[in-house]
Amino acid sequence: YTIPFARVWIPDPEEVWKSAELLKDYKPGDKVLLLHLEEGKDLEYRLDPKTKELPHLRNPDILVGENDLTALSYLHEPAVLHNLRVRFIDSKLIYTYCGIVLVAINPYEQLPIYGEDIINAYSGQNMGDMDPHIFAVAEEAYKQMARDERNQSIIVSGESGAGKTVSAKYAMRYFATVSGSASEANVEEKVLASNPIMESIGNAKTTRNDNSSRFGKYIEIGFDKRYRIIGANMRTYLLEKSRVVFQAEEERNYHIFYQLCASAKLPEFKMLRLGNANDFNYTKQGGSPMIEGVDDAKEMAHTRQACTLLGISESYQMGIFRILAGILHLGNVGFTSRDADSCTIPPKHEPLCIFCDLMGVDYEEMCHWLCHRKLATATETYIKPISKLQATNARDALAKHIYAKLFNWIVDHVNQALHSAVKQHSFIGVLDIYGFETFEVNSFEQFCINYANEKLQQQFNMHVFKLEQEEYMKEQIPWTLIDFYDNQPCINLIESKLGILDLLDEECKMPKGTDDTWAQKLYNTHLNKCTLFEKPRLSNKAFIIQHFADKVEYQCEGFLEKNKDTVFEEQIKVLKSSKFKMLPELFQDDEKAISPTSATSSGRTLLTRAPAKPTKGRPGQMAKEHKKTVGHQFRNSLHLLMETLNATTPHYVRCIKPNDFKFPFTFDEKRAVQQLRACGVLETIRISAAGFPSRWTYQEFFSRYRVLMKQKDVLSDRKQTCKNVLEKLILDKDKYQFGKTKIFFRAGQVAYLEKLRADKLRAACIRIQKTIRGWLLRKKYLRMRKAAITVQRYVRGYQARCYAKFLRRTKAATIIQKYWRMYVVRRRYKIRRAATIVLQSYLRGFLARNRYRKILREHKAVIIQKWVRGWLARMHYKRSMHAIIYLQCCFRRMMAKRELKKLKIEARSVERYKKLHIGMENKIMQLQRKVDEQNKDYKCLMEKLTNLEGIYNSETEKLRSDLERLQLSEEEAKVATGRVLSLQEEIAKLRKDLEQTRSEKKYIEEHADRYKQETEQLVSNLKEENTLLKQEKESLNHRIVEQAKEMTETMEKKLVEETKQLELDLNDERLRYQNLLNEFSRLEERYDDLKEEMTLMVHVPKPGHKRTDSTHSSNESEYTFSSEIAEMEDIPLRTEEPTEKKVPLDMSLFLKLQKRVTELEQEKQVMQDELDRKEEQVLRSKAKEEERPQIRGAELEYESLKRQELESENKKLKNELNELRKALSEKSAPEVTAPGAPAYRVLMEQLTSVSEELDVRKEEVLILRSQLVSQKEAIQPKNTMTDSTILLEDVQKMKDKGEIAQAYIGLKETNRLLESQLQSQKRSHENEAEALRGEIQSLKEENNRQQQLLAQNLQLPPEARIEASLQHEITRLTNENLYFEELYADDPKKYQSYRISLYKRMIVCKTIVLFCCLPLGQMENISPGQIIDEPIRPVNIPRKEKDFQGMLEYKKEDEQKLVKNLILELKPRGVAVNLIPGLPAYILFMCVRHADYLNDDQKVRSLLTSTINSIKKVLKKRGDDFETVSFWLSNTCRFLHCLKQYSGEEGFMKHNTSRQNEHCLTNFDLAEYRQVLSDLAIQIYQQLVRVLENILQPMIVSGMLEHETIQGVSGVKPTGLRKRTSSIADEGTYTLDSILRQLNSFHSVMCQHGMDPELIKQVVKQMFYIVGAITLNNLLLRKDMCSWSKGMQIRYNVSQLEEWLRDKNLMNSGAKETLEPLIQAAQLLQVKKKTDDDAEAICSMCNALTTAQIVKVLNLYTPVNEFEERVSVSFIRTIQMRLRDRKDSPQLLMDAKHIFPVTFPFNPSSLALETIQIPASLGLGFISRV
Secondary structure, eight states: OOOTTOEEEEEETTTEEEEEEESSOOOTTOOEEEEEETTSOEEEEEOOTTTOOOOEEOOOGGGTTOSBGGGOSSOSHHHHHHHHHIIIIISOOOEEEETTEEEEEOOSSOOSOOSHHHHHHHTTOOTTTSOOOHHHHHHHHHHHHHHHOOOEEEEEEOSTTSSHHHHHHHHHHHHHHHHOBSSTTOHHHHHHHHHHHHHHHHEEOOSSOTTEEOSEEEEEEEEOTTOOEEEEEEEEEOOOTHHHHOOOTTOOSBHHHHHHHHTTTSGGGGGGTOOOGGGSHHHHTTSOOOOTTOOHHHHHHHHHHHHHHTTOOHHHHHHHHHHHHHHHHHHTOOOEEEETTEEEOOTTOHHHHHHHHHHTOOHHHHHHHHHEEEEEOSSOEEEEEOOHHHHHHHHHHHHHHHHHHHHHHHHHHHHHHHOOSSOOOEEEEEEEOOOOOOOSSBOHHHHHHHHHHHHHHHHHHHHHHHHHHHHHHHTTOOOOOOOOOOOHHHHHHHHSTTSHHHHHHHHHHSTTOOHHHHHHHHHHHHTTTOTTEEOOTTOSSEEEEEOSSOEEEEEOTTHHHHHHTOOOHHHHHHHHTOSSTHHHHHTSOOOOOOOTTSBOTTSOBOOOOSOOOOSSOOHHHHHHHHTOOHHHHHHHHHHHHHHHHHTSEEEEEEEEOOOSSOOTTOOOHHHHHHHHHHHTHHHHHHHHHHSOOEEEEHHHHHHHSGGGSOGGGOOSOHHHHHHHHHHHHOOOGGGEEEOSSEEEEOTTHHHHHHHHHHHHHHHHHHHHHHHHHHHHHHHHHHHHHHHHHHHHHHHHHHHHHHHHHHHHHHHHHHHHHHHHHHHHHHHHHHHHHHHHHHHHHHHHHHHHHHHHHHHHHHHHHHHHHHHHHHHHHHHHHHHHHHHHHHHHHHHHHHHHHHHHHHHHHHTTTTHHHHHHTTTHHHHHHHHHHHHHHHHHHHHHHHHHHHHHHHHHHHHHHHHHHHHHHHHHHHHHHHHHHHHHHHHHHHHHHHHHHHHHHHHHHHHHHHHHHHHHHHHHHHHHHHHHHHHHHHHHHHHHHHHHHHHHHHHHHHHHHHHHHHHHHHHHHHHHHHHHHHHHHHHHHHHHHHHHHHHHHHHHHHOOOOOOOBOOOTTOOOSSOGGGOBOHHHHHHHHHHHHHSOOSSOOOOOHHHHHHHHHHHHHHHHHHHHHHHHHHHHHHHHHHTTGGGTBOOSOOHHHHHHHHHHHHHHHHHHHHHHHHHHHHHHHHHOOSOHHHHSTTSHHHHHHHHHHHHHHHHHHHHHHHHHHHHHHHHHHHHTSOOOBOOHHHHHHHHHHHHHHHHTTSHHHHHHHHHHHHHHHHHHHHHHHTHHHHHHHHHHHHHHHHHHHHHHHHHHHHHHTSOHHHHHHHHHHHHHHHHHHHHHHHHHHTTTOHHHHHHHHHHHHHHHHHHHHHHHHHHSOHHHHHHOOHHHHHHSOOOOOOOOOOGGGOOSOEEOOGGGHHHHHIIIIITOOHHHHHHHSOTTHHHHHHHHHHHHHHHTTOHHHHHHHHHHHHHHHHHHHHHSTTOHHHHHHHHHHHHHHHHHHHHTSOOGGGOTTOOHHHHHTSOOSOOOHHHHHHHHHHHHHHHHHHHHHHHHHHHHHHIIIIIISOSSTTSSOOOOOOGGGGGOSSOOOOOOOHHHHHHHHHHHHHHHHHTTOOHHHHHHHHHHHHHHHHHHHHHHHHTOGGGOSHHHHHHHHHHHHHHHHHHHHTTOGGGSHHHHTHHHHHHHHHHHSOOSSHHHHHHHHHHOSSSOHHHHHHHHHHOOOSSTTSOOOOHHHHHHHHHHTTTOOOOOOOSOOTTOOOOOOOOOOOOOOOGGGOOOOGGGOOTTOEEO
């Protein structure tokens, strides 16, 4: 029965299996299925009529790509193949679980999944929780070894090129990294170093693999009780010796031979006389001496380095290379046939000579035994020559034997190097062995390999069957025997009595045994008797065995020879007699192999190779042992291996070769299926499918299929709920079983449930969609209806308003129209009337003019008619005349023609004459006509002449009259002529000037025009140029602006980048420094541990401490501090030690010191002279100062005390100076004063101390003198000499005591200041005296007032009298004191004058006390003046609380007690709750202050050293307690801040009060101690991070990934076998609330301890980074977590963490930014992943993720429901193309161990030290406040 439109798998010759979909429902009895293939074709698939088996069903898409093949609902070959292909091709995942087997597909590409970060990610994880990986298998083996205390083994198998060696190598690397070594011998490095050695001598290039292992090996890695590596052992199997002498085409010999040839030019290899690999017969047969991408010379260097690391000395290495070179030369030995049965070697044959030289054997002897052999019978021994072929075979056999012995020798030495003397507690074995092989020609090697695989497959099947049985019994499922393939018959066929191996050994013992006779024996024994043995049809020299994987045909040829492995004993004897010492070692008798299950005396399991020979034996016995066949040896070794594996818990890794062409990520289905069948994966699937392959816990089933249940079905008991639902869903009860904790389903049932779930979800989705769409449409309709109504309401209102407005406008328009129309009509009438009148006038005029014009036209017409008619009559006449004349002419012509005819007739005789005179008549007529015309002209001219004569006569008369008149006027003209001439000259001159002016004007105009034109042209050109320049300027300005903008942006970007780079560099440097501190701390702890161990072992006390300078500090531990006494005691011992060279005296330094002493003495003399002058000045002013009152007694007492202290310090300096001079005077012993000598060091230390003390004293003297001067100015002189006397005495004391030269420097400067101030005082003396006299008068008045008050008090009783007066005065003074202290707190001078007034008040108080103490009679006799003038002695007033200086004093012997009570035994919780934060730090600093006040260098150093060491001890003892580490981090930082705040440096004093500035350190600069404390704080911070990481790490994955914070969003997918074989049982589930509670706990503890806010932000940032990094790393390694719903869960969890940050006001701490990669990964899981726009959005969004991480998440993305879609391969390639230019780290995982560099910003405390109270609970009663 199949589901309609179900998808199935059908066989295909090319793709093995093809996917198809049913087009028609199948009914029982149908012989054909109508299918639709994925490529679009339809197919009729015929069912097998015999079996009638239906095609395999396909799993739902949601199950494709699972981590575990057993999670598939349908378990069969096509499902397994498809799942592996999808994971390998689409997701680029090479590892897949198949039950207990890890399937590893060789990618033929380097993948970044084997780094140390991946190892750390898999360490400690359950196997089913992470994606499949070789590290997960290794972790499971390591964990089970520790948990079950049972040895483990990892079996790695697969055919050549599948990656077995690499997988085994990575497994060993995992053990070496995770466990570490138990000693400092770096055993794990030696274990890994064995790989290059074994690969060089045991690996070779084949057609399938460039680095194929040609032997099997089993490596045992030993562990101690703490499960740390202590050693290893290696056992090898079936080395392919034939490869030494023969290689197929495109193959190579073992790598070591080519490495030797590539290194032949090295000087140390010259003696080997090697050359190119093509020069040797044993290395040139394959024709492929080079491997692409491999440098044999470099590989040789790696091999030699590994040999050195494993303890193989250089001499032994050269011995190995000599033997290998000898084998190559042996292969070149040639033989010459003498006859058919004998051969010879040419004399002095060079290859043989080289071989004998290298091996150290006799040439003649070796030459003889290469061509002969010895035959021994019962009675005699014969030496028989051998043929050329036999000699060649014997030579090759010898070469193979030598190589095999050398191989075993190297393995033994590797085992010796890896052997450990420590008792082995357990081990993990890694078996790297060949997989099932079948070729076109299969020989003895393939037979042995397949035999070994049969044994391993049997063990594998039994183990799988056992696990299934245990699971069923554990869950109390009814156990039914599962029929699985048992290959014991095949094993019996091979190894039982009369089996194939037995018959082979027997045939080898036969004298004339051959391969043919052995084949016949096989046929006779097993053919037709064993179903697994067959004979080929066309061959009598082959046989077929039906193995568990396939049928294999073996060719019998060569079996006997390879099994015998014959080597002539005489040749071996020759080699044993070698002078080369190493060669005989190869042939020493080996010890017999011991079973791995039996322990040796050392407790280790001996796992040497199987060949066994007795330690002592006879030659005959040796020969017998020597004849043991290869098959027998291999069978024994295999039995030992199986015993070892059966005694361990096995873990299986099956390596698959995806294609034969080594193409990366190319999957050949045919080859993959062959290997899956051969490696037993499909058998595992078959066994699982035979029972109940799908297993669910009740909770998982309930979570997944809750949608199939109704509300009434859900009970509180999940188990009963699942039972009730399953009974309804699956009617056939045989399809499932209920266990104790799980439900077991048969194959296909999960797919059926998934279909029901998908159908239910689909129906629910349809209903939800229907409802939502209806709700949306109804909501849209209601919204539209409401909107329409609203629009209608507004439209109708608008229309009504428009209509009303229209009516109003219409009425108004009607009125306007009425008046307008009236106006228009009236206006139109007026216009028309006026127009009519005008028209009439114009019309009448027009008519009159027309009438006039008509009359005129008629008159003109008459005239025209008259003239026209006359013209017409004349024309008619002319035409008539012309016609008449024409007629006349025509007639005359006619008549002339007639006449002509007659004349022609007449003139025929005179024809020539006529020709000559032709035309004469016409000419004559023309001339006649011309004469007539001239006559006419003549007549006309005559008429004109007559007329002219008449006219001339009249004119003549007229002229005569004119002449007379002119003659009269001539005379007048002559008179005017002269005047005219002059005028003409002037006119001419003017004309000339005018012409010249005109010409100039013209020239000027032309020049002006030209200039104007040029100017205009120039202006236009300039304008154009200006325009161009403006444009160019604008463009340049624009360009400059753009360039400036670009440069600004570039500079800003560059600045930002450089700033970022500098910050990164600073952080890197800080991180590097802090890592070095961390490493230093670790080494220091290691050193302490070793020292303690040495102390316990040797019982030697610690050396005494030595003293160094007070200003010196060290960044190391307490052992660097020393004392002066110990150093001085060591001087004699050091001087007695012999030295190779005496260091001479540093004379330059000695002379400089002498010069300095001379200068000091001179300055001392100068100071003495100046003091003398000052004394004289004081004596001169003595008389003027007699009136000064004695009111400064207390102040002068204080100054006197200060001077006394200076005097004591001067004495100390004087003593040190004398010591310095004494040291300098010791010139007789140059070695003592040489640099580095003790005396020299004392000199330098004392000189440094003197100079520093000198500077300090200078400052103190200046301060004291300035105070004295200021006080002197404020005091007026009186008629007393008290002050001057005291001052003089003080000066005298300074004179007597000031012998030290350093003090005079300060005194000199002080005296100069005093001199200038005294001059100013002299000038202002009188003014101040008057002011002070007035003040004295006021004081007298105050005194009188007080006396009156006293008199009133005298009336009271005596007790009340005193109490009242004192109470009154104290109250008043207290109030006034407080007022003035606040008023003058910021002005020192005013405060000083206020203090003077206080002294005056003290006089008054003294008076009151005096009055109170004296009897009444005496009081009356005492006047106020007597009281004032009485000298006042200093009064010892006890220091009050407000005068507390903020220092704590303790005795030197109480230091250890102080450290013990305050640090070692202090409970942080009590201190944090009950006392002020940082109290221990304040107490320690106040103790340091007091030691500084006392200038006690040793006390300061001792206290600081004890403090630092005690904090380290506390953290070492309770370093895993978060409260302790947080408490001391807070106190260390506070102590550090106190040292900065009170250091006296201006940068740290900005926020101090004046009182705090008074508390600054005065004597010592503790800057270097601050560095030590800063380093200590860094170490504590790193320890704090490790502690919180250890606390948070178990919670993170469960709380952030696995726990469903939003219930019901994600459903659990079906899980495979690995989920139920987790190594650790469920210990409780952590949730996000657990993480938040832990974060709250951390934060509250840090706040209670008073940790700096900035430091808290850094801790929170580090915590969030750890959370984000671990979560993201697990997400990248867990395919089941990469889904849309999980992305929503992560986003919600991250939002909760952000909310926590907001609640704690930590959003600006940078913690949120550390979660950005995790946020982007969650967003990547949720965004669309289809189009190019989606790819662009992903690339821009995921800027905090690397390309590898983005691609990994997309590859791992797995839909949880069928409605989600997988990410296509093309989309992932699009992402990779877009991100190919991004430069980021290729690392896949984040470094979860990364610790951000920590800084400690200066945070001054506002707490006043004098207000701190020490609670009694601390037990510090021995400390007193100062």
